[in-house]
Amino acid sequence: MFQHDRLNNEITLFQKIKNLDYILLISVILLSVLSVLVMYSTDGGEILFHTKNHFVKLAVFFPLMILVAFFNIKFWHNFSYIIYFIVILLLIYVSFFGIKSSGSQRWMDLYLFVLQPSELMKIAIIMCLAKYFHRIKIENVNSFTSITIVLSIIIIPIIFVISQPDLGTSILIALSGLIILWLGGMKIKYFIYSFITFLISLPFIISFLKPYQKLRILTFLDPDRDPLGAGYQIIQSKIAIGSGGLNGKGFLKGTQSYLDFLPEKHTDFIFTLFSEEFGFIGSVGLLILYSIIIFRIVRIGTISRSNFARLFCFGYAFAIFIYIVVNLSMVLGLLPIVGSPLPIMSYGGSSMLATMIGFGIVLSAKINHKQMIA
């Protein structure tokens, strides 16, 4: 124990830099470069608003990630609950004073940029639950008290996010939380029971959905029922991806995006543009890049001594995976349209901030992977 503490205290800045995970770092840099190029393409091959802003955000958040990495993982462990509560407070603030845009109230104006606290909650919930399961005895995991506590940790932010309304983000938060419960050792039968309960109550849940959300589900089931209205996005997205072919139409040559057939091409549908221009090969390449990132995060989790770091890394890896799967399934027409960005690639500051902080904590876990947390 003493030895470890000593070791820890002796980590110098140089060693920190040396201990960074360079495979992860290079992958993130590659992804960032790619995202700027794609953003440049959405601007029609010019450096306009989106390209500039996206680049500036990367330029700010990438160093922030390194900064986060240089804090000891113990520090993040200690502040996990506090961070969770701060984000809850932000969510409460937003639900009263947030900026409204196209029917939902999710944002707060931070003068320099507009923050979406629900994006931060995606990270905060993993941190909070990782700490909880780190501290709890394995025997008590399935006790009534702990189940009540962890379910509350998940449900409280979701109530705020779902009332914004933002179904997509709440689903992602819920999934990120549930994965920690799973990893933390919650009984499998609970998952099976709640899944069955979910299926049974599905019609009931659907009746609570907003009309536009119901429409999205209907559109998903049959996009051609209203090809110029509700089905337009998904039809045009499939056309763009499908027409990309093996090699794609070439950088800056995606006709679907260039001629404005793609909706939301900067944000949720960024993969569509990428896939149209770079084809099947490019798309699989991007998936491989994401896979490397996920694998590295899992790997860092595996070598971490503390269960907090381990849980966080596994949870975060799964969260990244889920973001990608939900986003791609949506643009490929495998899931109904729910607003969910593609990590790093999509335009959007809060999502990028959260993702970068997540990477930062993972890197901190790598630097301090020998760190034990009591």
Add this chain to the structure above:
Amino acid sequence: MIKSNSGIRKTDVINRRMFIIGAAKVVVFVGIVARLFSLQINENKKYLTLSDKNRIREWKLPPTRGNIVDYFGNVIAGNLKVYQLHIIPEQVENFNYLLVRLKNLLNLSDKRIARINKLKAELKPWDSIIVSENLSWSQFVKINNYLYDLVGVKPVMTISRNYPFNDVYTHVLGYVSQPNEQEILENETIQERFVPGMKIGKLGLEKRLENHLIGTNAIQRYEVNAYGKRINQLEHQKGKQGSKIRLTVDTEIQKACGELLNKNAGSISVMDIYTGDIIAMYSSPSYNPNLFLFGISQDEWQLIRNNPLKPLINKTLSGLYSPGSTIKPIVALSALENKVIDTKFKVKCTGKMELYGQTFHCWKEKGHGWVSLKNAMKQSCDTYFYEVARLLGVDRLNLTAEKFGLGKKVLGDYFDTEKKGLFPNTKWKKNNLGKGWVLGETLITGIGQGYTQTTPLQLCMMTAQIANGGYAIKPKIIVDSNPISYEDAKQSMESGLLFDTDSQELLDKKLFKNKKNIKIVQEAMFASTNERFGTSYKSRIDDPKYQFAGKTGTAQVKRISKRERELDLELEQIPYKDRDHALYVAYGPYVDPRYALSIIVEHGGSGSKAAAPIAKKLFKLIIDRHNLRNKQSNFERITI
């Protein structure tokens, strides 16, 4: 130790469960790659097509109509460059200012301005509005001078139909104009090639030959964005001009017909007696088809529509007239063929004929005395023909008349306005009027009055078939794919057989039983024009090169009362509507004939005074142009 154990156990659980998750992740990613593969590789073609359908929009441009030329290759329906003015609203800075400027420059009406504003509201901002379809050159220059001040205005040069001879061919060609919805739906070719601003044949040959004349669209492909705005021009596919159609008509003769009729109501037809080529077909008065190209003004339209001389009717094909005495050659021929009379047969004309208490008058009150066929034809003695008709009977007369083309359409389905006319018989009356035939009706049928109704073109064809020695011809106005020269046609006819271009067979088209009878009628017609006391003697030409034979006709339009007969009014004293129609049929030159014609001057008075003099002037021109026409043997092969 326990704590440490617990920690290790927890790590194990986490790792084990992570492994399950990891496996699930791989499965899901493989699923996504499979989906990508199915969209991008398997269904790539389908989506590429959809993507092109999204981005490429084709603009069809109006096709260029084929030219119609006369026998000598002169364009009688062509195409002309016209200057148009378009506004592209998107580029206009101040729309109202622009409209005020244009209104002053082009003298646009308030109605037109309102229409432009309406169009602006309806169309996309990048779609051009046509302000003026046909700018005069001076207007075009003016606009170009002020172009710096007219932002968003585009002078455009385009192609439009043009009829260089104005009213000369109106009833033959018809005209083109904007189609209505029904016309588009009725014709598949138009439906397929229609673009706004395109014009289609509304009447005459322009309508009948629409599918040949229409041509194919030029196609302009543009890349468009999601809002339909053109971004790039991709390619231009040239259209094919419609087929060129060559007619049998001679513009010089057609023009002369118009001049000779001098805006009186009437019609002239000229036909090649061997080939059946229609050389002229003029209905008077005519109107200018160019007026319809860009939408005729209400005032001009009313002027044409309300003209009492009915310019809208193609009198040559749709005008129905009693043939009057022009029927007499057929009556004579029928009687000769049926051996009812011979050349020695004589009738005493006392100026009238009594039958069952009814009096039938000859035009000459004092009577002609004893007349033979030749004299009766020459002086057009009605009494003689009453008697011949009585002996012949209407049914036998009807057979001959129908054989020579009366009561049938001459040009088949080429003109949907063509009328069949009527030559009565007893059966017809029984079936249609439900009454029995009365002998008196036979008498007046014998002088071309009563139920008989003929079109000028039927009379022309009838005359042509007498002139060519009694052989059936098939009149035509389009030089078709198997044209037959005048000499060939004549030769095959004289051999008694006729080459039918449709069936490619030699057919017996003899209309007579005894060739001598045709000769007798021809001689009688010659006498009528070239011997003293002949009804058209004053209009004769002695030069054998131009000498022609003919028969006058004067068709009553109402029954002449006893009082009127006693008054014997001059033409000017009779109200226009009650005046007789003047008719004349003729063929020439008498030796070796080539052409037949029919002339009708509505309410022109007597045939000898109003119609025959026209023939005299016309024959000179027709025969003078014969050699030219013969030389024009470089038949162009056009498939119709």
